[in-house]
Amino acid sequence: MANNIKVDLNDPARFRPVVAENDKHRNTRFLGLCKSCGECVVKCPVKCISWDPKELGQLGEPAIIIDVDKCIGCEICEQICPDCAIEITNKPKPKT
């Protein structure tokens, strides 16, 4: 997988969580843990995980990015990631 992304792989900031959220979910990526194996990309039932055009994973290959507005919060990606690089938090529904 060739890429032209410029990222300092030794930057400790890469191990900080990267959060995207809306009113239904908070999706957290740990870019410094992702080994770019692609398991989550393949297994996401709504295909809302793709390769990040700007960020690299642990091995210098593109990390994943999640479209939080397409995500249904099934947590499959969190469960199957072998490197604990994704955390999905479903927010409680507002009381009506």
Ligand code: SF4
């Ligand atoms: S929680 Fe489910 S729908 Fe959302 S990104 Fe992960 S696998 Fe895809």
Ligand code: SF4
């Ligand atoms: S987030 Fe996990 S399952 Fe997805 S590509 Fe990275 S290491 Fe693989």
